[in-house]
Amino acid sequence: MPEKLTFDAIVVGAGPAGISAAIVMARSGLKVMLIERGRFAGSKNFFGGVLYTHALADVLPDYWERKPPFERPVTEQGYWFLSPDSVMRVMHKSQHYQKDPAESYTALRSGFDAWFAQQAVSHGALLITKTTVVDGIRDAKGRVIGVRTDRPDGDVYAPIVIVSEGVNNLLTQKLGLMKADLPPRLIALSVKEYIGLPAKEVETRFNLSGAKEGMAIDIFGDATLGLPGTAFLYTDKQGISIGVGLLLEEFVHHKLKPYEVLARFKNHPVIKPYLAGGETLEYGAHLIPEFGYDRMPDLAADGVLVAGDAAGMVDALHREGTNLAMTAGRLAGETAVEAHKRNDFSAGFLKGYRQQLESSFVLKDLKQYRRMTDFLDSTPHFMSTYVNYLNDAALRYFSAHGLPKRDMEDNIIKMLFQRRSFFGVARDMLKLLQGMRG
Amino acid sequence: MHAIVAIKQVPDTSNVRINPETGTLIREGVPAIINPYDAHAVELAVRLKRQFGGKVTVITMGPPKASEALVECAEQGADRGILISDRKFSAADTLATSYVLARTIEALMAEGPVDLLLFGKQAIDGDTAQVGPGVATRLGLPLISYAVGVESFDPIARTGVVHRRTERGIEVLQTTLPALLTVEKEIAAIERAPLADVIRAAQYTPEVWSASEPVAFDVAKIGIKGSPTIVGKAYTPPPKKAGAAVKVAEKGVASTVTEALAKVKAAGVVKI
């Protein structure tokens, strides 16, 4: 009979949410087991992205001294609106971004998450890799008291389990916290290539003055064939992360191959020169949960809390996710510490976790943008109509046709209403406003 | 039963990238793994331990990072891990490496009897297959390289029968113990470790031995000083050129095949 393996807390999944929870709990002296199914923390994680340091600082105040493996600080950011042959750029560059540490950094997850997990280990958490959690263990009253892993003699027990398993939230569903999978119009599929280029090339192409500058660009319009979605381009130390994401529904309905959509984007006349001569060092794909505030799973039950992608904590509009995950993980960890102090792991007590989230930006933002996915869902033409219009209008504006400027301006306004009725435009704007203001 | 396994942490050569200008390995994005043959050696040792009782010690020479590999061995069921790590060991070739490992094993033998020494047949980064035989030679122990199976093992009678793969077939060899085996992957399939072992390993910190403590190595025999060979130059091999291609439509199937067979024969790779 093997010994019964018991901890103060179990965290399922060593991503931003789970690691944050583990750090908070281990720092408070709890015996924490952080379980990761990959070969190392980060090996299953893939994003095109930016990490925000405010959430990291809340978890790990001395993170900067611990030398996080960021790629580049984001010193210039904004949007590119692509039509089939043109681009309108709205970029923001400011001295305000030039500081150590900066507000946000581009990063590659396999290195970042591995580093972040090591910080949990240095705080005393026990990191167990190469181990998949296949189910929860519940007592006769249905309370979660542990998890079952795929290892021989793989059951492990704790009075509290924090589920931060990521977007494929099988355990969350098995524990009855979410009834069923959500439809593909509430989940985006993103594919990315990490393209290697010498640092000098990256800096020349994006007009960066050195390693302490970097760019984050969200790209709309032709990049996604005018369908609801976003493309992105981020500068890394020695390379570029370039990708495209669409609601999974669009891939399913139009039978689009993600790698072809990405290849088409990479071939766009505006994009192509940035990538020339680069070598694709990695291709990959990941889902992004865009459940929205109203469809999130239950965040707490007897003996269990859910945080991060598993709970749909993604603000798709602002491409934020890891900061929501870190904040939620931290709050889950703090709740678990408090639960240990009171020796109360009931759903009634653990619901305090949700209240804390409600008063933080995590649920405030998710609440405000609760209709964004619905907006895109109901306005599928939005991207193509307005992005192409922007570019055509700009072309007209910047070209000299020998027309009086007043005529040109009228012309530009007419161009819009040729594409969409006055009421159509009004309705779209109203919906957009609703989506933005909540 | 006490088995000592010598392992090496290596870059995963199936994902290796070389900087074509400097001829050096690009470490970024290349996973570091236990040399695959060595992992099977550890598995064999652990199985023998389960069968006969006793312990398994794993040793490695390498940078501090290599201690990860020892922790992985502990997951597999090894009891003790020793990282022999010192800047003075750097740039060691196989002769200097076999000296360090042999002295380390001698020190362990002084602590108590050892029945078996296990090495992977070769490391996938260097592919030399020299360190195992070198250590056996230094220790004056029987060597069986390219071992694929253990038919019998008797730590009491101090004898074993081992299968070894050679070009003419499988040799069945009897040896006295202790003996040194270098092993192929077939020696033991790797099984998933129980959760308790993984937890124990995650809490285990391998010992670190330096060039002077607890064994004082002869500085003339270690690192670059103790290495008779040096790398003169390194370069990426020129890309392979495509060979000729003949079309059946032009020459007919019989003569096309005849030509192709002649090419294969001329290459001399296999007997047709």
Added chain:
Amino acid sequence: MSERTHTPLSPEVQATLPNVNVDDLLASIKYYVDEDYAHLWIKDQAVCLKCADKPCLAFCPVAVYKVDRQGHTMVGYQACVECGSCRVGCPYHNIAWTLPRGGNGVAYKFG
């Protein structure tokens, strides 16, 4: 809320999609393939046979799904990057989706 209405992509737009051999992209991905356990499988081939659209053949980002001559859906789980698209995207929820055994499957080098 109503189900989404889609405007079909114009043939001109469709024509701008290049042909890509996804196998060439796979060479950049590190896998630890578990030969003894397939973590994806088709629950009921009869359901696939009735599925006219077969969107999985397109939307899987690593082309795990193929159809053989009998019309059966074949699952090349070795190339799976565990994104979960097929779990959510199969119109009939006919794909059994589990996680690979610990340590197996995709291992991103950069992420």
Added chain:
Amino acid sequence: MSDTKRIWVLIEQEEGKAHPVSWELLGAAQRLAAELPGAVVEGVLLGDGVEGIAAEAYRYGATKVYLIDDPVLNVYRNAPYAYGIANLVKKYTPEIFLVGATTLGRDLASAIATRVATGLTADCTELAIDPDKHILAATRPTFGGNLMATILCKTQRPQMATVRPRVLPSPTPAETGAGELVREPLGMTEADVAVKLLKVIPTDSGEQVDIEYADVIVAGGRGLGAPEGFKLLEELAELLGGVVGASRAVVDAGWINVSRQIGQTGKTVRPKLFIAAGISGAIQHRVGITGSDFILAINSDPNAPIFSVADYGIVGDLYEVLPELINQIKAQRAGHGAPEVAHA
């Protein structure tokens, strides 16, 4: 001390037959000797009743053969062979010592190098004399063939290298040849040897070889059109003593087990002969086969990427080409009589 620089070659033998790599090395040794003033090419031969092989070595260019002939050396075992040769090295102090990178040669050379405390470069594919330093420059592939490294052994002697069989040309032997035979005693008895050979089990005893270790792989891809096509591949593989492999496409299609898959999502193979039938050759497959010594590709599409890595390509229908290949191999074997049967 004389200025004579001995270049030694191990004349590897088993069951009284010399391994052809020995002759390749004698050829290489003569080319090195031409670049090294005062150099002579000599052979080293160990065994039990193997004196006859020395005459062969003379025909391939050895001027002298050092022979240790002793019943203890009847079958190869590391300890007595390494002991005997190390004593020869200590006595005659060769400048260079070349050994075939065979299973036996690599096992033996490592032990000799350790005994005489010198440098050994393993598994070389190229040998030269450094024109400035007048020492051996031994080049070998490393990091899975992604990098070539030229290794030098500056001060210790002999400079040792094992050389991969079949990469250097085999010289044509002279009609006759003569040289000096130097006999030396082994100085060891059977009682001193801890390892005893009980028996040898021939490899081709029906046991399926794992694809990673196979010397010959006949692999099929989508071009087979149907799973039945594998029957043809199996027939060819059996004829060549090899095993059947497959591309991702056909494993995905369920035509063959996943254990046969070659490439990034399968296995990396290093056979001597790789036959790719109906495999288009996506990069992810090609990375798994580039370690093959010889790649023969058969594909109906002349633009198939597989041809870019093939040593020889046949553009044609594999259902025409493979049966013809099988027939011609059978016919050639029939012409040469039945394969030799080893006597017990």
